[in-house]
Amino acid sequence: MTKTLIIDPGHGGKDGGARGFGVDEKDWNLKMSLYQYIRLKALGVDVSLTRREDNTLEPVQRVARIKNQYDLCLSNHWNAFNGEARGVEGIYSVHGKPDLATDLVDRVVAKTGLPKRRVFKREIKKGVDYYYMHRLTGKTETVILEYGFIDHPTDFNHYADNTQFQLAAEAVIEGLCLATGHVYRQPEAGVSVLKSIALKKDSGKKRLVSHHAGKLRFYNKPSWSDKDVFGHVTFGQGFPTVVKKLKVGRGEQYQVKNSKGDVYYITASPAYVNVL
Numbered sequence: 001m002t003k004t005l006i007i008d009p010g011h012g013g014k015d016g017g018a019r020g021f022g023v024d025e026k027d028w029n030l031k032m033s034l035y036q037y038i039r040l041k042a043l044g045v046d047v048s049l050t051r052r053e054d055n056t057l058e059p060v061q062r063v064a065r066i067k068n069q070y071d072l073c074l075s076n077h078w079n080a081f082n083g084e085a086r087g088v089e090g091i092y093s094v095h096g097k098p099d100l101a102t103d104l105v106d107r108v109v110a111k112t113g114l115p116k117r118r119v120f121k122r123e124i125k126k127g128v129d130y131y132y133m134h135r136l137t138g139k140t141e142t143v144i145l146e147y148g149f150i151d152h153p154t155d156f157n158h159y160a161d162n163t164q165f166q167l168a169a170e171a172v173i174e175g176l177c178l179a180t181g182h183v184y185r186q187p188e189a190g191v192s193v194l195k196s197i198a199l200k201k202d203s204g205k206k207r208l209v210s211h212h213a214g215k216l217r218f219y220n221k222p223s224w225s226d227k228d229v230f231g232h233v234t235f236g237q238g239f240p241t242v243v244k245k246l247k248v249g250r251g252e253q254y255q256v257k258n259s260k261g262d263v264y265y266i267t268a269s270p271a272y273v274n275v276l
């Protein structure tokens with residue numbers, strides 16, 4: 001039996017979260033979550049996101065997108081403290097088991113070589129979770145994962161490297177495949193994927209990303225015909241601007257623009273592409 005999953009990029013918008021060396025935690029949370037999202041989609045996991053861009057989510061809005069609607073929720077975070085604390089942490093609900101949090105932390109520790117700090121639960125009083133992500137998400141089993149300390153130089157430098165960032169992301173993707181009942185496969189694309197999902201600060205503008213494992217055709221006019229194929233995008237690639245969706249034959253395509261403003265057409269099927 002497979003399980004459903006929602007990934008929560010912690011903080012966002014006016015809530016930057018922790019901060020270290022000029023980076024806001026909210027941005028790394030989103031980068032990590034978008035990467036995991038498109039990879040897990042490609043691996044067949046039924047996965048959603050609480051946010052897809054740099055927008056503010058009040059706690060009530062955030063939990064309304066999670067509570068009782070999924071089997072599992074992963075909330076992605078980085079810590080900050082005094083510049084000396086470091087390492088990986090997992091937090092689980094007082095009503096749950098430590099298993100998933102422990103597994104994800106151990107996978108990240110094994111792949112990154114960062115220290116394992118702790119896997120813990122925290123309560124306000126007996127039987128009441130301290131963190132609202134646990135207290136207010138109902139039957140959805142939520143794990144908060146803290147990948148490291150953004151204000152510690154070693155932890156920061158580790159994740160500032162896209163190759164290392166991707167390895168940590170893949171460690172968690174493998175754990176989430178196991179937890180949701182899916183088979184994990186290594187990514188075909190390298191760190192270029194992380195670059196192509198790089199954050200856009202101008203929120204509200206929709207972009208398109210392919211999560212198809214192979215080459216995906218795009219066309220120079222609304223068409224499915226071989227003669228109108230202009231080029232291909234591979235996994236993780238896409239277009240920075242989605243203009244509109246239109247009916248083409250029996251299917252639908254997006255009219256998109258590349259960074260130069262050239263207009264193309266590509267499938268709108270959610271089996272192949274995501275609009276973020």
Ligand SMILES: [Zn+2]
Nearest residue numbers: 010017077078
């Ligand atoms: Zn946080």
